[in-house]
Amino acid sequence: MRERFLTGYNDFVLPFMIGMAFILTWCIVGMIRIIASLPKEDRRRFFLSLINPKILIKDIKDIFCDCLLHVKLWKRNKLLGYMHSSIAFGWFMIIVIGHIEVFFYAPHRAKLLYFPIFFRYFMAEDDSTMGGAFFFFLMDFFLLVILSGIALAIIKRIHSKFFGLRRTTNPSFMDLIGLYSLWAIFPLRLLAEGFTADISGGSFLTKSLNSVFHTFLGNHMNMLPTWWAYSLALGVFFCVLPFTRYMHIPTEILLIPLRNAGVRIRHPRKGYAEAEVYACPSCGVCIDACPMGVMKTHIKDTTVYLNRQLRRHNEDRIEEISDKCLLCGKCTAVCPVGVEGDRLRIAQRSLRQYNITPDYSMIDTGSLARECSFSGPDKGKVLYFAGCMTALTPQIRKAVESVLAKAGVRYEMMDKDGGICCGRPMLMAGRFGPAGEMIRKNTEIIRQSGAGTLLLSCPICYRIFKEQYSLDGIEIIHHTEFFDRLVKSGTIHLGHTSERYVYHDPCELGRGCGIYDEPRAVIAAAGELVEAEKHHKESICCGGSLGSLTLGFDKRQAMTVNALNNLTKSSPDSIVTACPLCLSTFHRYADRPVEDIAEIVDRNMN
Amino acid sequence: MDFGFRIAPSSTINLDKVDRTRFERLHEIEPDVYKCMACGSCSSTCPAGRFSGMSVRKVILALQRGKEKEAVRMLKGCMLCGKCSMVCPRGINTRHLILSICRIYNEEEQ
Known part of the structure; x- marks a missing residue:
């Protein structure tokens, strides 16, 4: 191939170069700002992760799978996955191959940022370089892939249901500018390359387009305006990018290494949280x-x-x-x-300021610990903490105690006459100080009691005990896990009935702690287990959650009814859950019995 | 339409010496505070009641009567577990009510 112009420059590259300079500056400044606002130890962890080969390989793999191939979207919906990966991966490949072409045919231009992008304008084909046909084919192929993705994107705007999205986001004004400029880039590239193909060479797409154009637009004067339009579309896209949802493309590349380094949200607006906010693609x-x-x-x-x-x-x-x-x-x-x-x-x-701060210093943990402490040979036995919510559903506590007694497990109740709250509801309200104080008080009680295992029947408690308490040496276990263990070890035996049960995954137990299989194993041992329409991590919240501060109970009925409809799709005889809050919430509107897993075990064991 | 008579304006004389400005502010944010019928369901379920005498019913009554000090003392024992909101027959969102009180009233001034 030979160069068409001595200077290797034309004014039309300016919009692209301005856009590129702008977005590069923006991203570098943003990246430095986010890294600088991380707490010191997080920043150290992040830098250390960049020299750790194991994490580095994971970073590269995640960036490749998530940002380019969009594996997670493929799993969600094939069409949605194809649309994203065709545009992202196709664009990536066009850039890579463009650079390879420059490297092969015009290595002295490699330092020009715009040269690979507008390669076909600046270069002309000659007889000696027909080998370039391979690259021409690849370029045309990936351009076609991207164009198919753009076509799908246009269809998605009109009819998102095809892509498994019942509802989709309302794009903001800037989003629309970004969207239309992104859509315009590749058809304009096709036009520009189509007009140039008889000089620069091309493959099945551009060459054929060129032949078509020749029949009625056979003039090279048409070439330059299309290259201008292509460059302008790129320039506009890059310039509006920081103000649109497409900012997720560069931000995700930063978010993935931060996440893999173990950085978590510490401040609601700065550092990792900011990276997450800008990584949201508004999908x-x-x-x-x-x-x-x-x-x-x-x-x-x-x-x-x-x-x-x-x-x-x-x-x-x-x-x-x-x-x-x-x-x-x-x-x-x-x-x-x-x-x-x-x-x-x-x-x-947690940003909110309160003028009244709770103070639990008057609670005497010593006397509370004495109520439930083990003595003599019982040391290291099971301590059962029912929790506040179980106190409102005494059938669960009764059933758990009955199972424990029948199985011959030696246990003590930690909150027979009511205990200190686990702290999770306080934590969810963003008041970390008082929550921490409750955690300290409960830890003292558990330590003093001499227990070896802490049994919980409430997933809300279970989650905070797992995540925030430091109870080394004491096993924290939810009653579903405990029963599963009892069944598996043969300590208790469940009589199998023909009753059809559907299991509702409580949010805090399933998504919160990843416990999905143990409760299902227990239920399957006692009867026939059927699945809800949406289950495991897609399970629908019962609507009774303590997470919401402002949502009154009168406004939650529709959610509970919706969750119940989801559960009863396969017409089970009864609904089984493992959370006292779900139990009492479902109880209000359910058309069939709702039970806790402990009640099933208690009824079916012999 | 003229019926020849009208509803007379209220002639209630308020002899209460209690400063209710803060309670009125609370009422603005939490209109439900007037819904409370003092049934005591919240008090009977409250796990903090055992340790600090916390009772949402008493807090509401105390605030209405201007006994802010007493209310604040009780509120400092609240663990925000949310049992009271679950048992309230009037459907008051007690957790949000408690958080609002914690913002409007001040413990230092007591």
Whole structure:
């Protein structure tokens, strides 16, 4: 190949270069800002992770799978996955091959940023370089892949249902500018290369287009305007990028190494949280996932809109959205980029100032510990903490105690006459100080009691005991796990009946702690287990969650009814859950019996 | 339409010496505070009651009567577990009510 112009420059590269310079500066400044606002130990952890080969390989693999191939979206919906990976991976390949072409045919131009992008304008084909046909084919092939993705994107705008999205986000004005400029880039590239193909060479796509054009537009004067338009589309896209949802493309590349380094949200607005907010692609997967979505009025309270308001610093709305959420964590579970909607909201709540601070110093842990301490040979036995919510559903406590007694397990009740709350509800309200004090008090009691195992029947307690308490040497176990162990070890035997049970995954137990299989194993041993329409990490919150601060119980009925409809799709005889709060919430509106797993075990064991 | 008579304006004389400005502010944010019928369901379920005498019913009554010091003392024992909101027959969102009180009232001034 030979160069067409001595200078290797034309004015039309300017819009592209301006856009490129702008976005590069923006991203570098943003990256430095985010890394600088990380707490010191997190920053250290991040830098150390960059020299750790194991984490580095994971970073590269995750960036390749998530940012280019969009593996998570493929799993969600094939069409949605193809649309994203065709554009992202196709574009990536065009850039890579463009650079290879420059490297082969015009290595002295390799330092020009724009040269690979506008390669076909600056170079002309000659007889000696027909070998370039291979690259021409690849370039045309990936351009076709991208164009098919763009066509799907246009269809998605009109009819999102094809892509498994019942509802999708309302794009903001800037989003629309970004969207249209992105759509314009590749058809314009096709036109520009089509007009140039008889000089620069081309393959099945550009060459054929050129032949078509020759029949009625056979003039090289048409070439330059299309190259200008292509460059302008690129320039506009890069210049509006920071103000649109497409900022997720560069941000995700930063978010993945931060996450793999073990950095977590410490401040609601700075550092990792900011990276998450800007990594949100506004895809709207969380809108369909949100249990509040059954009521149209709550659609604007989903995580995607929280992120949008956080970017706009709309304080009133941020507060409203953060307080309303049930913290069921489903948006976090389904998010393709890993934005943690629940943690962002808790962090947001922690900003609030209160004038009255709880003080639990008058609680005497010594006397509470004496009530439940083990003596003599019982040392190291099971301590059962029923929790506040189980106190409202005494059937669970009764059933658990009955199973323990029948199985011959020596145990003590930690809160026979009511104990100290586990601290999770306080934590969810963003008041970390008082929550920490409760954690300290409970830890003292458990340590003094001399227990070896802490048994919990409430997933809300279970989660905070697992995540926030430091009880080394004491096993923390939920009653579903405990029963599963009893059944597996043969300590108890469950009589199998023909009753059909459907299991509801409580948010805190399933998505919160990843316990899905143990309760199912126990139920399958006692009867026939059927699955709800949405289960495991897609399970729908019962609506009774303590996570929401502002949502009154009168506004939650629609959510509970929706969750019940999901559970009863395969017409089970009764609904089984493992959370006292789900139990009491479902009880109000269910058309069939709702039971805790402990009751099933108690009834069926012999 | 003229019926020849009208509803007379209220002639209640308020002899209460209690300063209710803060309670009125609370009422603005939490209209439900007037819904409370003092049934005591919240008090009977409260796990903090055992340790600090916390009772949402008493807190509401105390605030209405201007006994802010007493209310604040009780509120300092609240663990925000949310049992009271679950048993409230009037459907009051007690957790949000408690958080609002914690913002409006001040413990240092007592």
